Amino acid sequence: AQSVTQPDIHITVSEGASLELRCNYSYGATPYLFWYVQSPGQGLQLLLKYFSGDTLVQGIKGFEAEFKRSQSSFNLRKPSVHWSDAAEYFCATSGNTGKLIFGQGTTLQVKP
């Protein structure tokens, strides 16, 4: 069965520092992979997605993610974090059925 694991429940980084949020997936074939962000009182917003092709995916707000099949990972990165990036981040996968399977989420706190 498909699953997604986000090993880090909570991460704190200083503003301007780089960020990496981890995501591991379990799926037999090449999965569809997504990163969503959820700010307080806001709906889930798609940051980026991977289907096939180039394993480095660029998203909105300066985020990127790299698909590594050998490690079953799809980690999210940002070179310089802004205070407005503080939010909950969810990695998700879907097979051919369309329904999304989410990880537990990682809460990002940004220190001034």
Next chain:
Amino acid sequence: GAGVSQTPSNKVTEKGKYVELRCDPISGHTALYWYRQSLGQGPEFLIYFQGTGAADDSGLPNDRFFAVRPEGSVSTLKIQRTERGDSAVYLCASSLSLAGGGDTQYFGPGTRLTVL
């Protein structure tokens, strides 16, 4: 254009009562999904529709939960005999189509359900 809207934004009810949660998808989106998000957890899939029909309802926890989409647009999630464990944020999402599974889903702000 307008995004996915959900009403009400908050619903407080008593144990045993019946509730209806409404979702208005983005115009033209044929696929519609319901998810439930408990505190501190990621969203969990409940059901999705392709047009008017429920293509997959495998995530509905039990027969107290039911959803309809009679005209292929607005959907209503119905919960009978609510229990305290039903308290959660119910999220709705829509996408252009179901084909291939990789379609981007656009989420509404959710309905926070509290069962006292």
